[in-house]
Amino acid sequence: MSQSRLRRAVVALTALPLLALGAGQAVAAPTPAAAPAAPAAVASKVTAIEDEVARTLAASLADPALRERLRTATAAAPAGTELTPLAAGLSGATARSLASATTRADREVAAAKGLGADLGPLLRVQLADPSMRAALDAGAAPLVATAGTDEHAHTVRAYDTAGRVRGLDAATLPTRPVYLVDIDTAKALTAGIDLLQRELAARGIAPAAATAPTASAAPTAPAAVQAAGWWGTKITSVEVNDDEEPWFKGAAEMFSLVSGFGPDGKVRVDSVAMPYLQYDGTVYYPNQILVNWSNYKYNLADVVLMEDDGDTNYLALAQAVAAVLLTIADQGAYIPLVNAVLAALPTSWWTDDPDYVESWYTLARTSTGRLNGARGNGWMTVEPYWVSQL
Template structure:
């Protein structure tokens, strides 16, 4: 997401707000300031791994039988690379299957996930308009789905392993396969990591029994500039923050795998907030995006390090700025991990709610969840 126009202001406001919040609490419950959140190393590691696999895949496509198999399987939705290669039976694909499986494990580790999660890398045709040239027998190039929306060029490989520099602002005439991550699968596993780590840090509280009031998302949209051809679909998740029934800060992660494309209105009817888990009638929401390089464990630890220093003062305190201040610096440079935020969402909130940066909106409604 091209959100750089919001980030400088948002980071400055977040830092100032967190400083003021800390100053206001100093007399009641002094706490040492948390060390600056370390920048996760996943972005560079994941990009390097993907690039190596892209080059290996390009070389393997010199085998006509294997190239035909990929052509049949790799549509715009993508297909898991390691299983596809393992099932091919050709020598070139066999070697690639081993390389891709090892890469899957390394990427899972870099993202703070279980190394045994399974296939993560997938291959897809970069743009549907390339299908005609592919069907006509034009040999494709292979590139990676670059996370940086502002990239001017994209590096791709041919069957000899040679590098080609493609214009990122227009769709190439030659077919291009993209190697990227199955972010839907990674996000589902990442959501479990967030929940587990927040619970371990004491930020999850206890689950309420009986029926409860919720806030339900009826519709939601994220706006943005043009999305480049080399970008895969996004996968988003929300962090809902407030004070739990025990008076401690609480964070709940909410997976939103349906929220994939900018400029598209989705109608998920999804539960966003379970109000029985919160002490006050207000909560905040931060919308995040996994473009493939998000380290979920590092994210949870960074957020927890800051939120654990905030004490309940007997009144609701907005926590969005604290969450934003906890994000490592690298997430405000090239990576579009922060998308939007909503302050002081109330249990009675209904109708359209515009995000704080103007990059998204959602319509919500109170909803009673009956327990049988």
């Protein structure tokens, strides 16, 4: 999707009025409080860190032992091998320099994403395409680039073993082997979702721990039979539609922010990891519970689908979302919260790599079948699902 179309979609979404559904009257959208300014340079900082590591790794591959170790490691782990342990056990200044650079870079990436320094290695390396394996095994000298976040880039910056910069065509798969340095987004996503939930809970808009589901009766049971459990909404299939990603883009990992009002009348946001949702144009069948309705006061909730493609700062996201949602009070009827969540996103998240992917308004407990997203960039099929207590 072009940037102009994306911006038009955002304008259309944020212009929708907040309605008090069932109340028969419009409720004025609250004036958002000023969200803490997210570091504008987060994306560029992460990219700069990766680029420096790519340059260091490329120079290190002049060492035959390290070059062979990387070739073997990426063959055994096509999805990516951790960089920091790569030089472990090898002697020489080259290996020590690489180990030092990647250890420092892991800490800097974690800080840029708002995560703790105890996550361990975050940076990894993989071969850009399996078709390059034959040339690599035959002894072709590889280049090293980063799995950049800008899918609209025309050229990709790569380095050779002499430290020279090589510009690669972003639209054409190189014939020369290329290693890509990127982030282990699965590890970052798991840590980020945990941080996001903790930070939202600390600000009073999410539970500090999972809320115990309330006991209720399943509608299909006889009136005299009371079954302990709760109703959920289950995703049976989901797809994100977008342009085909270029060769230098790694797989994305996504998560959802489910928002509504809790039983106490306070705004509630639940973050739901969706790490399987990696590629555009692919239908996934997760059978995943998206909403636990016992945690919500009304029969409606909103969903915002987001993407961690490497640069997401989870701490900044939690601070920004909380600052806006805390200004919204329960009016005695359901109020859509998608607009407020979108308004909280830092401006940088609307450019190049759109961390915001899709949104669904007024998801109901009884919703079933295919639901198209408001942006027209994705759909999901859902069904009510009764979770019985053991």
